[in-house]
Amino acid sequence: MTARQKVLIVDDRKENLIALRQVLSDIDVEVIEATSGNDALTATLEHKFCLAILDVNMPKMDGYELAKYLRGDDNTRQIPIIFASAEYTEEAQIFKGYEVGGIDYIIKPIVPAVLLGKIRIFLELARSHDKAIKNEQQLRFVSDHVPVMIAQFDNDKRFLFVNKPYALMVGYRVDEIIGQYASDIMSEAVFLEMEAYMDATLAGEFNDFDLTLAVLPKGIDTVNVRVSPNINASGQVTGLLTAISDITKRKKVEQSLLKSTKGFKEIVAKSDDAILVLDEGNHVVYVNPSAEEIFQRKSESFINHYFGGPIIDGQYTEIDIFRKGKESGIGELHSVECMWMGGPGNLVTVRDITERKEAELGLMHLAHTDQLTGLANRTALYDSFMREVATAKRTGKYIAVMMLDLDKFKLINDTYGHEAGDRLLMECAQRIKDSLRETDIAARLGGDEFVVMATNLDTADSAAAVAEKITKRMQDPFVIVNNNCSITLSCGVAIYPKDGANMEELLANADAALMRGKAAGRNQYQFYDDAIHQLTIQARELDNELKIAIKEKQFVLYFQPQFDNKVIVSAEALIRWNHPSKGLLYPDSFLSALMKMDFKEVELWTISKGLQMLKAWQDKHKKKFHVSVNLSAPTLQDPNLPAYVDAQVKAVGLNHENLELEITEGMLVENATQTSKNLTLLSEMGVSIALDDFGVGYSSMVYLLKYPQISTLKIDCKFVWEMEKNARNLAILKSIIDLGHALNMRIVAEGVETPRQFELLNHYGCENFQGYLVSPAIAAENWQEQAQGWHDTIATLTK
Structure with missing residues (x-):
C-alpha cells in the first residue's frame, strides 16, 4: 500500500x-x-x-x-x-x-x-x-547485485558507469573510477589484454572471450568478457559496454571433466549454474541440482530427453528459460565438447542472467526517456525514426517532423523560477501527447524544445491537421504561480522524404521553418519550403564566413563619440566586419549569427582593442575620457571576466575608471548569482556599468534596485524618437531622467538626430547624448580630423 x-x-x-x-x-x-x-x-x-x-x-x-x-x-x-x-x-x-x-x-x-x-x-x-x-x-x-561486473566506456576509454561488483574487482570505489581512463584503473597486465579487444569494439565489432591472468582478484582465476559497442541511431559507435562474469568454477568443472569423470557429481553439485551433460545425440544424461532450480523442473524430466538448445562448441548463446507456473527467464548457455563414459558428448552450462537483462532493460529505458516529462528523448526519437522510415519506404506514406518551441518560455522561467518552469513543461508535454494520434511520437530534446513525429500520413499536407491541433491546444491558459498565463507555441514542419533523408536534416529544416514562424509573429506553424531553403543556405554560408572572420581577425572597431553639453566624455566601441569581398558590414547583417558562435572571444578582443585605442588617444591629445564596450550574457557571466578586465586595463596603463561596460536588462535574469558577483567585482575595481536600452524591458525598475552596481542609464533611442509625438511620450522620458537623477546616475540619450531632440533632452536635464546629430560611429584613424567639427556642432547647439 x-x-x-x-x-x-x-x-x-x-x-x-x-x-x-x-x-x-x-x-x-x-x-x-x-x-x-x-x-x-x-x-x-x-x-x-x-x-x-x-x-x-x-x-x-x-x-x-x-x-x-x-x-x-x-x-x-x-x-x-x-x-x-x-x-x-x-x-x-x-x-x-x-x-x-x-x-x-x-x-x-x-x-x-x-x-x-x-x-x-x-x-x-x-x-x-x-x-x-x-x-x-x-x-x-x-546492477549492483547481479553476479556480473559491468562497466561502460566512452570512445576515449573513459569510465562512464560501473557497478559495485566491478569496483570491488579492480579495488576502487565507484566514485573514484567514473571519469578515469581504463589504463589508469586496470592493472597493466589486464589493460594489455583488453586494449586490442576494446579498440576492435570501438570499430564496431562484438567480442566475447575468456581471460585467465594471475593478477585477477583473489578467488577469481578466469573470467568471461563480453564487449559490445554502444551504437546510436545514426549507426555511430559512441562507446562500449563490458560485462565480465566469473567462470572460475565453470572452468574448473570443464577441466576436471577433461581429466576424468571421477568426482564429477561432487564438483558440479556446488556450481550455481545449471550443468547438463549430453550424449553424442544431444540427449540429456546428467543434470546437477542447480538445473532443477533454474528450470523449475525435476531432474527426472530431463534425463534421456533431447536437448533443443543451440550447441556450438566454445560459444555463448542467450536462451529463454521456460519455468512451469512462473515467468520465463533468460539464460546464458555455453557448450564445450567432452568425453562422457568413454564416448563423445557435450558439457552444457546455463547461467540465469534474468536479473542482469532486467537491469540492462532498465538502463535502456532511462537512456531513452526524458526524465522530467516522461516523453521520448533524442535517442528514442532517432530509433523510432529509423523504424518508421522502413515502413514509409514500403508503404509510400509520409513522415512529418515538427519542431515545437514555447514562445517566451524564458521570460516565464526567469520570472517565476525553474520549478514553475518545470511544471509548465510537464503540462505542455501532456497537452502535446493529448493532441496526437496513437501512431505519433512526442519527444523533448531539452529546455522548451519539443519534437513531434507524425507517421503514416497519406499526404504531406496531412501534417497541418496535427500541427493545428497542437497549437490550438496550447492556447488554453496555464495557471502559473497564482496567475493565468497565455503560453503560445511556434511550430516548424519538415516532411520526409522531400525535406530531408535523415533525422538531422529534418530537424534542421523544421527548426528553420520554426524560426520563420517566430519572426512572422509566433503562435503559428510553418512548413519548410524553397524560400526557407534558400535562407538556410545563406545562413550556413554566413556561419562559415564568420568562422573564417574570427580566425583571420577580419573585425574592426568603429567609435561613436558621446558628449555632455560641451565636450566628448566617452567613445562607444562598435564592431564592424571588414568583409574581404563585400566591404564594410554593419552589425545588423551578421551580429545575431555571430552571437550564436564563440562570440565571447570577439567581445574580449573588443575590450582589449578599445582600451588600446583609448590609451593611444589620451597619450596623443592629453584628454581624458572613457571607452564603452557592449557585453553579451555569456561574457558577463564568465567567472574569469573580472580578472581579464583587470589585466587588460593594467597592461595598457589606464585606470579602471576609463572603462565602461554596457549590458541589457535581459542579461540580469540569467545566472543571477554569477552575474551579481561579476558586477560587484568590476564595480569595486572602478569599472562603470551602464544599463543599455533602458525602458524597453519588463522589469527595468526592479533591476535598478537589485543591482546597485549600475551607474549609468542609457535611454533607448525609441523613446528619443517618439518623445515629440505626444505629451505622454514626453512625460515617460522625463520620468526616466528624473529617476536616474534621484538614484545619482549618469543619464545618456541614444539616437539623438535633430536639434529639437537635443533641446528637449537638455531642457529636461539629460546631460549626455550620442547620435547622428553630431556623428555616427567612425574609424579610429578618422577621429582627430572629425573632432573639430563635433565641437563646432555642439557650440552651435548650445548657444
Whole structure:
C-alpha cells in the first residue's frame, strides 16, 4: 500500500490552521500542523513532506526565516514552499518570498479552488520526482547485485558507469573510477589484454572471450568478457559496454571433466549454474541440482530427453528459460565438447542472467526517456525514426517532423523560477501527447524544445491537421504561480522524404521553418519550403564566413563619440566586419549569427582593442575620457571576466575608471548569482556599468534596485524618437531622467538626430547624448580630423 503524501501547514493562528485543514480535506493527503517555526523544524525531523504552506507573519521566526532553514538543510531543501499572507502583499515582499526559496505566494483570504489546483500540481510533481528517484535506486540496486561486473566506456576509454561488483574487482570505489581512463584503473597486465579487444569494439565489432591472468582478484582465476559497442541511431559507435562474469568454477568443472569423470557429481553439485551433460545425440544424461532450480523442473524430466538448445562448441548463446507456473527467464548457455563414459558428448552450462537483462532493460529505458516529462528523448526519437522510415519506404506514406518551441518560455522561467518552469513543461508535454494520434511520437530534446513525429500520413499536407491541433491546444491558459498565463507555441514542419533523408536534416529544416514562424509573429506553424531553403543556405554560408572572420581577425572597431553639453566624455566601441569581398558590414547583417558562435572571444578582443585605442588617444591629445564596450550574457557571466578586465586595463596603463561596460536588462535574469558577483567585482575595481536600452524591458525598475552596481542609464533611442509625438511620450522620458537623477546616475540619450531632440533632452536635464546629430560611429584613424567639427556642432547647439 502506498503511503499518503504529507503536507506541512505552519501558522501561529489556530483558526487559520483549521481553515487550511478544511481546504486540504478535499485531497488525499496527511496534514501535519505547526504553530511556530521551531515546531515546524521539529516536524521535519519526524516526517518527510512533499509540500509546505507557511504563514509569513509569525512571532520569533517568520515564514521567510523558516524557509531559509528548510532550504539550508539537505534533508528539507527539496520541499516546495508556498507562502500565504494577508498582510505582506507588496511586490517587494512577494519577491522576497521567491528569493528565500518559495515557489508560490498566495494572498489571504485563500480561494480554495485556486490553492487546491496548485497543490495537486505540486503533489504530482513530488510523486513523479519520488518515482524517478526510486526507479534509479532500483536500477542501481539490481546492477549492483547481479553476479556480473559491468562497466561502460566512452570512445576515449573513459569510465562512464560501473557497478559495485566491478569496483570491488579492480579495488576502487565507484566514485573514484567514473571519469578515469581504463589504463589508469586496470592493472597493466589486464589493460594489455583488453586494449586490442576494446579498440576492435570501438570499430564496431562484438567480442566475447575468456581471460585467465594471475593478477585477477583473489578467488577469481578466469573470467568471461563480453564487449559490445554502444551504437546510436545514426549507426555511430559512441562507446562500449563490458560485462565480465566469473567462470572460475565453470572452468574448473570443464577441466576436471577433461581429466576424468571421477568426482564429477561432487564438483558440479556446488556450481550455481545449471550443468547438463549430453550424449553424442544431444540427449540429456546428467543434470546437477542447480538445473532443477533454474528450470523449475525435476531432474527426472530431463534425463534421456533431447536437448533443443543451440550447441556450438566454445560459444555463448542467450536462451529463454521456460519455468512451469512462473515467468520465463533468460539464460546464458555455453557448450564445450567432452568425453562422457568413454564416448563423445557435450558439457552444457546455463547461467540465469534474468536479473542482469532486467537491469540492462532498465538502463535502456532511462537512456531513452526524458526524465522530467516522461516523453521520448533524442535517442528514442532517432530509433523510432529509423523504424518508421522502413515502413514509409514500403508503404509510400509520409513522415512529418515538427519542431515545437514555447514562445517566451524564458521570460516565464526567469520570472517565476525553474520549478514553475518545470511544471509548465510537464503540462505542455501532456497537452502535446493529448493532441496526437496513437501512431505519433512526442519527444523533448531539452529546455522548451519539443519534437513531434507524425507517421503514416497519406499526404504531406496531412501534417497541418496535427500541427493545428497542437497549437490550438496550447492556447488554453496555464495557471502559473497564482496567475493565468497565455503560453503560445511556434511550430516548424519538415516532411520526409522531400525535406530531408535523415533525422538531422529534418530537424534542421523544421527548426528553420520554426524560426520563420517566430519572426512572422509566433503562435503559428510553418512548413519548410524553397524560400526557407534558400535562407538556410545563406545562413550556413554566413556561419562559415564568420568562422573564417574570427580566425583571420577580419573585425574592426568603429567609435561613436558621446558628449555632455560641451565636450566628448566617452567613445562607444562598435564592431564592424571588414568583409574581404563585400566591404564594410554593419552589425545588423551578421551580429545575431555571430552571437550564436564563440562570440565571447570577439567581445574580449573588443575590450582589449578599445582600451588600446583609448590609451593611444589620451597619450596623443592629453584628454581624458572613457571607452564603452557592449557585453553579451555569456561574457558577463564568465567567472574569469573580472580578472581579464583587470589585466587588460593594467597592461595598457589606464585606470579602471576609463572603462565602461554596457549590458541589457535581459542579461540580469540569467545566472543571477554569477552575474551579481561579476558586477560587484568590476564595480569595486572602478569599472562603470551602464544599463543599455533602458525602458524597453519588463522589469527595468526592479533591476535598478537589485543591482546597485549600475551607474549609468542609457535611454533607448525609441523613446528619443517618439518623445515629440505626444505629451505622454514626453512625460515617460522625463520620468526616466528624473529617476536616474534621484538614484545619482549618469543619464545618456541614444539616437539623438535633430536639434529639437537635443533641446528637449537638455531642457529636461539629460546631460549626455550620442547620435547622428553630431556623428555616427567612425574609424579610429578618422577621429582627430572629425573632432573639430563635433565641437563646432555642439557650440552651435548650445548657444
